[in-house]
Amino acid sequence: MNIYVVYDSEDGHTESLAHSIAEGARSVRGARVYLHHVERADPHDLDRMDAIIWGCPGHFGSISAGLKAWIDKLGYLWAHGSLINKLGAVFCTTATEHGGIEATLLNLITPMLHQGMIIVGLPANVPENVEYGSYYGVGITCRLEESPDDAPNMPTEQDLALGRALGKRVATLTARFIGEREE
Numbered sequence: 616m617n618i619y620v621v622y623d624s625e626d627g628h629t630e631s632l633a634h635s636i637a638e639g640a641r642s643v644r645g646a647r648v649y650l651h652h653v654e655r656a657d658p659h660d661l662d663r664m665d666a667i668i669w670g671c672p673g674h675f676g677s678i679s680a681g682l683k684a685w686i687d688k689l690g691y692l693w694a695h696g697s698l699i700n701k702l703g704a705v706f707c708t709t710a711t712e713h714g715g716i717e718a719t720l721l722n723l724i725t726p727m728l729h730q731g732m733i734i735v736g737l738p739a740n741v742p743e744n745v746e747y748g749s750y751y752g753v754g755i756t757c758r759l760e761e762s763p764d765d766a767p768n769m770p771t772e773q774d775l776a777l778g779r780a781l782g783k784r785v786a787t788l789t790a791r792f793i794g795e796r797e798e
Contacts, residue, residue, distance in 0.1 A: 616789050619649045619664040620782075621656040623671040623681035628708045628757040628769060635775040636668055636706060636753070639782025646786040653685040661689070662697040666789040667732070668782070669723060670706030670752070676715030677722050686726050699731035702792060704785045705752035706778065708770070716754030724751065733792075735785050743773070743780040753777045 618640045624630035630652070637650040649660065653671075661667055669686070671679035678686070692698050705723035709716050724734055736751055737744045749755075755774040770778075 616645055616666070616786070616793055617647050617649065617664045618666045618668065618782075618786055618789060619651070619656075619661060620668045621651050621653055621682075621685065622669065622706075623653045623679045623685075625672055625679075629670060629672050629706075631770050632706055632708060632753065632755060632774065632778045633670060635770070635778030636670075636782035639779030639784075640668075640786040642779070642783050643786035643790060645790060648782075648786075653681045656685060658685065658688045658692065661692060661701075664701060665793050666702040666704070666735075666785050667698070667727075668704045668706065668785055670708075671719075671723070673707045673709040673715045673719030673754070676718030678719065682723075689726070689730065693730055696731065698727075701730075701732050702735050702785060702789050703727040703730075703732035704735040704781055706781065707752070707754045708757050709754070710757065712756050714756065716749075716756070717751060720749075720751035720754050735781075735788055737777070737781050737784065741780050741784065743776045747773070747777060749777060753781045
């Protein structure tokens with residue numbers, strides 16, 4: 616099964632989360648994971664994928680310009696129905712606790728719904744998500760540094776565990792879905 620993870624990242628926070636999602640997906644037997652920054656991601660690869668996971672830093676509750684420009688290149692896939700019934704999931708990072716995580720995740724889901732994709736969330740029965748409650752995908756806060764001399768506030772181990780859980784869930788459901796589809 617082929618899983619495509621594409622992300623936009625400016626300071627490494629979202630990239631770190633993307634790597635944890637890819638790691639979680641790779642933990643499922645048979646998963647081939649393709650991880651790309653939007654600048655190196657080819658939209659033409661998506662029609663050969665079984666699942667697509669995309670994410671970015673949240674910009675005022677919305678999709679970053681880099682990922683939005685990439686998503687806007689998917690019109691020809693929409694016109695041909697190429698992404699219909701593929702599984703999709705989303706992730707984001709924000710700099711403040713109330714920085715629009717849920718709004719960003721919902722904005723990231725919308726283009727997937729327009730493509731006819733099936734959205735995979737992260738339910739509360741996933742142990743890593745019981746207390747956090749990131750149901751629309753994975754959204755985490757990486758607080759801004761107080762001064763330019765501070766070390767970057769990268770995702771915590773708990774944040775990365777959420778990413779691995781999402782990747783594993785997508786890969787597990789994809790394996791089930793494509794197995795049933797082939798029967």
